[in-house]
Amino acid sequence: MASTMGAGANRLDQPTTPITQLVPFLGAGSPVQLLQETLEYAISPKNYLVRRLGEEVFKQRSHLFSLPETLIDRDTYGTGVHKQHFEQHIATLLGKKHGLFFITGIQAQLTTVKIHCDRAGNNRVAWHYRCHLEIAEERAFAEVFHLQRTFIGKSQLQVPTVEDVKAITSLPVDERPAVVLLELPNRELGCKTYPFEDLVQISKLCKAANVKLHLDGARLWEIEPFYQGKSFADIAALFDSVYVSLYKGLGGAVGAMLTSSDEDFMDQAKTWQRRLGGNLVASYPALIDDERGFNLNIGTFYLKWQKMCSVASAIMEATKKYRTKDGKPIVFFEPEVPTCAQIHTHIQGVTVERLTAARNEVEKTHRISVFRSTRPWQALDEMDADWALVKGGENPQDKDAAARKEKSKEDSDNDHHFFEWMIRNENLAIADEVYAKGWEALCQLITAGP
Amino acid sequence: MASTMGAGANRLDQPTTPITQLVPFLGAGSPVQLLQETLEYAISPKNYLVRRLGEEVFKQRSHLFSLPETLIDRDTYGTGVHKQHFEQHIATLLGKKHGLFFITGIQAQLTTVKIHCDRAGNNRVAWHYRCHLEIAEERAFAEVFHLQRTFIGKSQLQVPTVEDVKAITSLPVDERPAVVLLELPNRELGCKTYPFEDLVQISKLCKAANVKLHLDGARLWEIEPFYQGKSFADIAALFDSVYVSLYKGLGGAVGAMLTSSDEDFMDQAKTWQRRLGGNLVASYPALIDDERGFNLNIGTFYLKWQKMCSVASAIMEATKKYRTKDGKPIVFFEPEVPTCAQIHTHIQGVTVERLTAARNEVEKTHRISVFRSTRPWQALDEMDADWALVKGGENPQDKDAAARKEKSKEDSDNDHHFFEWMIRNENLAIADEVYAKGWEALCQLITAGP
Numbered sequence: 043m044a045s046t047m048g049a050g051a052n053r054l055d056q057p058t059t060p061i062t063q064l065v066p067f068l069g070a071g072s073p074v075q076l077l078q079e080t081l082e083y084a085i086s087p088k089n090y091l092v093r094r095l096g097e098e099v100f101k102q103r104s105h106l107f108s109l110p111e112t113l114i115d116r117d118t119y120g121t122g123v124h125k126q127h128f129e130q131h132i133a134t135l136l137g138k139k140h141g142l143f144f145i146t147g148i149q150a151q152l153t154t155v156k157i158h159c160d161r162a163g164n165n166r167v168a169w170h171y172r173c174h175l176e177i178a179e180e181r182a183f184a185e186v187f188h189l190q191r192t193f194i195g196k197s198q199l200q201v202p203t204v205e206d207v208k209a210i211t212s213l214p215v216d217e218r219p220a221v222v223l224l225e226l227p228n229r230e231l232g233c234k235t236y237p238f239e240d241l242v243q244i245s246k247l248c249k250a251a252n253v254k255l256h257l258d259g260a261r262l263w264e265i266e267p268f269y270q271g272k273s274f275a276d277i278a279a280l281f282d283s284v285y286v287s288l289y290k291g292l293g294g295a296v297g298a299m300l301t302s303s304d305e306d307f308m309d310q311a312k313t314w315q316r317r318l319g320g321n322l323v324a325s326y327p328a329l330i331d332d333e334r335g336f337n338l339n340i341g342t343f344y345l346k347w348q349k350m351c352s353v354a355s356a357i358m359e360a361t362k363k364y365r366t367k368d369g370k371p372i373v374f375f376e377p378e379v380p381t382c383a384q385i386h387t388h389i390q391g392v393t394v395e396r397l398t399a400a401r402n403e404v405e406k407t408h409r410i411s412v413f414r415s416t417r418p419w420q421a422l423d424e425m426d427a428d429w430a431l432v433k434g435g436e437n438p439q440d441k442d443a444a445a446r447k448e449k450s451k452e453d454s455d456n457d458h459h460f461f462e463w464m465i466r467n468e469n470l471a472i473a474d475e476v477y478a479k480g481w482e483a484l485c486q487l488i489t490a491g492p
Numbered sequence: 493m494a495s496t497m498g499a500g501a502n503r504l505d506q507p508t509t510p511i512t513q514l515v516p517f518l519g520a521g522s523p524v525q526l527l528q529e530t531l532e533y534a535i536s537p538k539n540y541l542v543r544r545l546g547e548e549v550f551k552q553r554s555h556l557f558s559l560p561e562t563l564i565d566r567d568t569y570g571t572g573v574h575k576q577h578f579e580q581h582i583a584t585l586l587g588k589k590h591g592l593f594f595i596t597g598i599q600a601q602l603t604t605v606k607i608h609c610d611r612a613g614n615n616r617v618a619w620h621y622r623c624h625l626e627i628a629e630e631r632a633f634a635e636v637f638h639l640q641r642t643f644i645g646k647s648q649l650q651v652p653t654v655e656d657v658k659a660i661t662s663l664p665v666d667e668r669p670a671v672v673l674l675e676l677p678n679r680e681l682g683c684k685t686y687p688f689e690d691l692v693q694i695s696k697l698c699k700a701a702n703v704k705l706h707l708d709g710a711r712l713w714e715i716e717p718f719y720q721g722k723s724f725a726d727i728a729a730l731f732d733s734v735y736v737s738l739y740k741g742l743g744g745a746v747g748a749m750l751t752s753s754d755e756d757f758m759d760q761a762k763t764w765q766r767r768l769g770g771n772l773v774a775s776y777p778a779l780i781d782d783e784r785g786f787n788l789n790i791g792t793f794y795l796k797w798q799k800m801c802s803v804a805s806a807i808m809e810a811t812k813k814y815r816t817k818d819g820k821p822i823v824f825f826e827p828e829v830p831t832c833a834q835i836h837t838h839i840q841g842v843t844v845e846r847l848t849a850a851r852n853e854v855e856k857t858h859r860i861s862v863f864r865s866t867r868p869w870q871a872l873d874e875m876d877a878d879w880a881l882v883k884g885g886e887n888p889q890d891k892d893a894a895a896r897k898e899k900s901k902e903d904s905d906n907d908h909h910f911f912e913w914m915i916r917n918e919n920l921a922i923a924d925e926v927y928a929k930g931w932e933a934l935c936q937l938i939t940a941g942p
Binding site: 071072073074076077078080081084085113114115116124144145146147148149150152179180181182185186187289295296313316317318319320321322323324325326327328330331 | 521522524563564631768777
């Protein structure tokens with residue numbers, strides 16, 4: 043279907059031609075369609091996967107799959123054969139002894155840092171400025187657990203270095219955090235990531251300093267191919283605890299997995315999961331769909347990364363001659379070379395109104411939707427100034443948060459925009475030329491004069 | 493199917509006759525069957541309900557149903573047309589302005605008491621000894637939110653009286669709680685409940701004392717018929733915030749609803765929901781099934797209560813001549829007269845081993861399973877002695893908790909047992925005589941001598 047849409051994009055002025063979405067929706071499909079997929083999978087995981095992937099691909103990837111050994115049973119308050127089997131499968135893939143399903147990553151990671159802190163008798167944590175716990179969880183780490191956070195690194199636009207972590211692990215014991223959290227890749231930085239050798243060094247530093255190291259692996263599935271020759275287990279082995287997401291790249295309905303080889307840690311995780319209201323009477327609707335998504339997408343992320351590389355390259359080639367008034371490229375990617383299937387695409391030198399009009403025009407004329415929406419980009423110095431407020435105090439005033447929120451809305455004064463996107467299964471079937479064509483048409487309109 | 497099973501129970505010694513389960517499982521059915529129901533409902537709520545209920549009953553109850561006005565959409569991070577419609581339906585039924593779906597009741601109620609406390613600038617809460625927050629949530633109220641709890645009432649085996657609440661609301665302001673939580677009905681007391689007039693008085697007392705009143709309505713659906721002539725809204729109007737469960741009696745997959753007419757309170761609830769890790773990227777698998785369960789069961793609880801009354805009466809009549817060595821009835825109900833579809837059934841004067849053997853024998857001979865499992869009952873003085881430990885200190889030693897847990901396991905020394913059960917749709921079709929027959933057979937075996 044996606045390839046039909048791609049081909050369709052070449053026929054101009056056919057209002058009935060389906061629109062090719064270069065940036066597909068997360069969780070596209072109505073609940074009826076989604077539940078049909080879940081049910082078909084539950085009836086026979088193998089038949090479902092063979093239908094979706096083909097016999098050949100099914101065989102190639104079958105060593106990666108989590109396939110239930112018996113009819114899927116209903117879990118109750120955390121227990122169940124199927125639930126445990128899936129948890130164990132993910133844990134084993136990550137080289138850990140134990141896995142625990144969580145309904146959200148927020149809960150999984152809050153639980154994790156709380157336990158590491160409690161066991162150390164130390165309520166200090168350390169993470170990057172743009173960590174999910176910092177910017178997207180209503181400051182739960184502080185509001186719920188009263189943890190004190192130190193930032194790692196010198197700028198919120200750079201992935202921390204070994205030296206940055208060393209500055210933390212070499213703090214006096216009474217200032218040192220109980221746990222360092224690394225997000226791998228760093229989503230807010232367009233999925234920039236850490237060299238493997240840095241991770242090895244960081245892991246050693248933490249161990250030597252008696253600081254636990256936790257992996258926010260929300261996009262670990264996506265970044266693993268970057269670490270050529272290293273397995274999920276090789277990466278996870280450097281961390282004491284690892285969280286992975288089951289939706290996002292994997293496309294499950296909702297949920298996350300926390301893994302560790304420390305049995306006592308996992309027992310405590312179950313207790314905190316219940317305390318936070320995450321021990322569900324039944325998880326089967328989420329669990330089954332998450333296993334479906336895992337099996338459908340595991341083993342695809344190298345392909346998706348390669349596709350992102352060729353797509354980004356095609357778009358850059360097609361748009362390189364289009365420049366802002368002061369000579370900067372209108373379109374660029376961050377990072378320049380994709381680290382994985384997900385990236386940030388930037389557009390500068392145009393107001394959001396004009397950009398939106400151009401996008402709509404391309405969609406109408408070429409039946410290509412180049413993106414869905416953008417967010418305003420703030421220059422590095424602006425952002426760091428904003429964040430100094432946060433960095434300085436443990437509990438910034440709500441008005442600062444409100445101001446930042448306000449700033450994150452697009453308005454006419456902004457002329458630099460970006461959006462985050464990833465290559466999904468649907469995108470693999472769209473030819474690079476279609477991306478190039480859509481983006482060139484967009485740039486033409488942007489630079490066409492008043 | 494249930495009626496076939498009931499009839500089958502009359503044929504003796506037919507090992508192939510299906511066993512009649514007098515105590516049905518919560519959430520019986522495999523995930524495949526459950527997902528089929530969810531999907532069928534999602535495709536057409538009306539067609540599904542007509543098939544399950546019949547055209548006539550569908551029409552009779554249609555004023556109670558939450559029926560989506562358009563094709564069900566996928567919710568995202570708390571927003572969605574279908575989600576909001578269902579939330580609003582439950583809120584309106586309860587006479588409240590706003591509703592918010594939660595994935596667990598634990599999270600809904602923790603959020604509630606936290607907000608009431610924060611707004612009052614007072615971290616004290618008050619509830620009954622056997623409140624869910626007290627006994628089943630790993631002390632989250634204290635461990636997560638550091639709330640201080642006062643017990644309401646003089647004994648953990650009695651529903652609090654107006655005087656008991658008055659003792660709390662008339663405390664000096666600096667000892668008074670921010671919120672009083674009433675569980676209606678009180679599950680741990682076999683669903684004993686408060687007279688409506690008491691609720692009116694309690695509500696007035698709380699208002700006058702500037703204490704918020706929260707309703708733990710996990711079984712509000714079940715108890716509403718008890719308050720003859722009073723609607724859900726009449727009951728809920730006495731409370732500032734109301735939590736109801738969407739599984740249990742309603743039979744949805746998982747989830748709960750928090751309702752209130754206070755917009756600011758609800759905004760804060762969304763913030764705390766996110767902080768606790770309950771703001772899901774998608775809730776549709778739970779939401780749709782919960783709406784299905786709601787529509788399928790709303791309007792059935794008067795019938796189920798009446799059935800429980802006639803079943804309890806039939807069992808008591810059939811077993812009244814069977815006595816323990818010291819002349820007490822072997823079987824009795826708590827409360828004696830059911831308040832709703834749910835109750836405790838007690839069995840005394842027999843060890844758990846002998847009781848289990850008798851149950852198995854009845855199942856084999858009569859193809860009737862009278863119960864699934866029992867818990868040991870502790871006499872009032874024993875329990876109150878145990879609980880004095882909890883009542884005395886804010887943070888009882890773990891060994892006390894461990895000791896209580898140990899005590900809750902069945903062992904050979906116990907000769908008093910009980911179990912909680914409810915009339916579900918499957919039970920309505922089983923004749924009272926089948927219950928009577930099963931229980932009489934059980935008592936015969938228990939008293940038959942070594």
